[in-house]
Amino acid sequence: MARDRHLTEFLNQCESALAHRLAEAFLAATEERLSADEIIQKLRQVLDEHFQERLNETRQH
């Protein structure tokens, strides 16, 4: 799945850093053969981290 051409094609045309980060976590999780629920947990973790980073940035400004 890591080398899936359609997903790669989508990511190539997508500029969002968040999407790339989520895709990276998704591919890593599928490579590890994690269950669907475990994959969601990994993505959720990425989202929580992304949120904290954005919040820190907002507060620094």
Next chain:
Amino acid sequence: MKLVSIKPINFRGFGSADWIDLDCQLVTIFGPNGFGKTSMAEALEWLLYGETKRRRRGDNYSKLEYRGTYANVHTNAPVEVSAKIRLADGTVRVITRRLVVGSRTIESSETFIDGHPADFRDIGLVADEAYYPIIVQHGLQDFIHTPPKQRRNAISAALGLEALVSFKDALDRARRSFQSTPPEDVERARTKLLAACQKLKWNTHTMVLARTWESDPRNVDLTSDWNTLIRAAQTTLQVSISNPNQLISHLKKRREELGARVFDLSGLRPATDLAQRIHSAKKQETLVHDAIRALKKAVDDFVAATASVYGAELLSFWELGLRLSESEDSNLCPMCEEPTLPKDKRTILEDRIRGNKARTEAHKALSTAVATLKNQLTTLRQHLGSLQPHYLDDSKRSTLESLLSDIPGQATKFLETHDKFRTTLKDVDIRFTNHDATLSQLPRALDDPARIADSRHFVKTLPKDIEDAVRKSISIAEAYIEKFETLEEVIGERIATDAAVREIDAILAGLEVHDHIETIHTYNNVLESLNSEVRAVESFLQGKQKDLLATRGQEVREWYDLMNPGADVRFIEMEPATDSLKLHAESFGKKMSAPACLSESQLNCLGLSVYLMRATTPESPFGFVVFDDPVQSMDDDHCESFIINVVPKLIDEFHKQVIVLTHIKHIADRIRDLNVDRNPLQYHLEEYNKNGPSVVPYVRIQREIHQVRTLAKGNEANRKLAVDRIRVLVEVVIRELYLKVNGCPLPAQYNKATAKDLLPVFQSIEGTTPAEHQGIRDTVSFSDPAHHTQADWQVPTLQQIEPHIQRLLQIAKKHQLIG
């Protein structure tokens, strides 16, 4: 890549199997239910994909229940499946997958190529859902009777969009999780904002903001909401400053002023560092006790020195006498001029004079101890005094009582403690004044033997008294704090209900949740980005689906039509939509839902068609298709269409190696008969035991002969059956011979023909001799069931049956029907 042979070891129904030769364009494997057909198909599936669809489905139900089910229950590790495969360049490689059971019995696997650890992708074997070459009956309708979204996912996977669909699904689920259970910071921020709304609504400038947030705390606009609050503060304070901290400071000051108009608590408020003051008082108390102990010792020393002392006149007299005496050796007294001052008397007098000097020292020490204690007591007195707040005058008492008149006892409770605080500290102060006076008198009092006892009693009881004074002072101070806090809360509420104060409080409440507004604002932005990502993936996915269905959907339809030629009720198309995919059918030109309206057989054909579409994907590395009971729920016509249309198309048009596993013997025979020129391999699964099935090459005539011989050796009933089976054997020999000579099975008109009906056919087959014709006629006559009803007919013996078996065996051997 084509399959040359396979060897499943300890995998599901298989134990220690040998290599099973599959090196042929067409292989049929016939075996009863439960004899390992699906195990064989799943062995290949697991070898190539590392899991089976059945197991994946099962794991979703219960991982615990399905754990360990790749292994044969009767044998031990290793569990592995190997296959010899022929690659496109003609080389033959051996690929192996071995089960690895890790901690907590979690299963994984490792792969080998030619015995060395390697990834199958290294030789181009990409196990993609879009190429799935294993078609198992139990999975055919997985995507039909399923919720629209799962169907969409399954079809998308078949179209090669699995990763994209999985990504979109995972993204969507993560988004829902992020939305329904926000991070803790966000939950906290929402709660704070809702609480602030209760105050915001009391100011006309912030009222709308309160309504907006209250309707949904997600309705936060950082810039606009913050500007509203700053403007509200500026308007209320009539200032133009825009620094939030300055505004907050001004607002608080204004609030204090407004609050004081209701009731000024400032004088009653305990010192902010009261806890520190109490701590200091306790510390000072320790020093006082140290000083008391020192005083007690000084008093004791002084009293002891005084007890051995003579009057001052006498001491002066003796001191003068000793000084006036002529010498230390003379015993003459200078006063009476008599020898009354011997050496020992002189020593006594000298000791008396020295004792007086010690008393003087003790007195000095006593004075120092008294002074120290007085100082320490003064400091302690100051500490205790600092605990007290200002006291209410009569006018303020009345205001307070009047303000709280609607809460019975509220003012009284506070005032009681307030007054007790006052009297306690006053009492303590008086005690300290008295102690100070007593201490000042102490040295003189000790000079008077009549007052020594009282003085010592004073010093002895002083620690307890000090301790009591400190305890009472601190205790009442703490009680006062508690009462004051209650009072402050009540008065605070009264102040907060003041309209002007409320307006200030509204703005303060808004400004003070700035960080929380930022939190929600950031969260909203992240959520919106996430929604955009999900929409973008979905849009991309739908575009891809549309493109692929335009071509590959047509392939599905073509496979379907091959199995349903000329049908008026049939599947027609797949239609993609957001999170769903509709399957349409038609009945005499009228459109309808395929899952709801088509028969099981038609739906099986549809399932097969989707699998066939993916198995024939041009990019697929797999040059074979495995069918596990593909026609199980098909009627004869659909089944025949599958055999005569689908199998040859796969072999001839797509150059696929076709392996069919079935429990229906005539299906296996029919496929073989129609493809005899391809020299197909045919197996029979038999004698299933703990080690799995025996996979035996299937030759019909040999099997029939074996069966007749076994019966012929039996009892009368068995021999009677053997005679019946001879007829069947004749039939099989003629049909096999016709097939071999003509390269095709007998025409359909002979499908139900008996051995007797087939005699003319036998005579017409090229290469047969008149002697053989006569011999077959004799055998048919011997086994004719009409004899059974004749009065003198007796069940033949083994010796009578055997020549007929020999005859048929010789014909079969002569025409190379068996080896």
